[in-house]
Amino acid sequence: MTSTIEAPRSPYTRSAKKRGLNWEKWGWIYMRVSGVVLIVLIFGHLFVNLMVGEGVSALNFAFVAGKLASPFWQTWDVLMLWLALIHGGNGMRTLVNDYATSRISRGILKGAILLSVVALIVLGTLVVYTFDACPAGSPADLLPALCSTL
Template sequence: MTVIESPRTPARRAPRRGVNLEKWGWIWMRASGVLLVVLIFGHLYVNLVDGEGVKAIDFGFVAGKWASPFWQVWDLLILWLALIHGANGMRTIINDYTSPGAVQKVLKGALLLATVVLLVLGTLVIFTFDPCPAGSPAELLPSFCTA
């Protein structure tokens, strides 16, 4: 006589050792998603509602905002959370639609490279942004810069 186990019976597997990266990726997506909602709505409120709307957003607006370390960190958090959140989502899509092997490794490598490059460049832009660089011709500087 053949016995069929109940569908709710947990599968018998060998105990796993080490860190469960898929579980932590799942947790990351939920936590970063909640933080991103708060950060992005704060960003939109300050940039669009609290001020004069879209017409006020220009080079000078960004320069004034990034003069404050608070807004630099705020925008840095949005950049890092959004890029890593998106990269983790793309990693999941790559896992779902490709078979383990060379193609999957190349796609994940390209994704990792693109993510790291964008994080480094974005971070450099936020922290090295200088609207009034020394030695620039006065006619090329914004009106709020003293030549």
């Protein structure tokens, strides 16, 4: 009993003479490196938020405001945000390349992924670096209780 395995479907053809940057190789390397760095960042984030101090019961607006006031934690959170979003976007791009059959649908889906990743990175970075728990000129009754102690 013999069976023939069909050649895998590949949407791209690669010329032997093509020179330049191998984006697939660098995307593969990025996924491995960012995955390891993300493990350290995520578990550090979880350890500090859930284990240090009073644990989960200490998580409130004041805790987050205090963390986001520190340049160290701002950098930590932004690095985690950027790596996670680019890592996830690259993974989604790989899925689109594997399963989208037409060139047009592949382009539209990859464009949507790029747009959403860029938008989330910009918005998330702005939130981290411009967060102010006690904005000047706000009505006192709308401000959190921690603002009256500052």
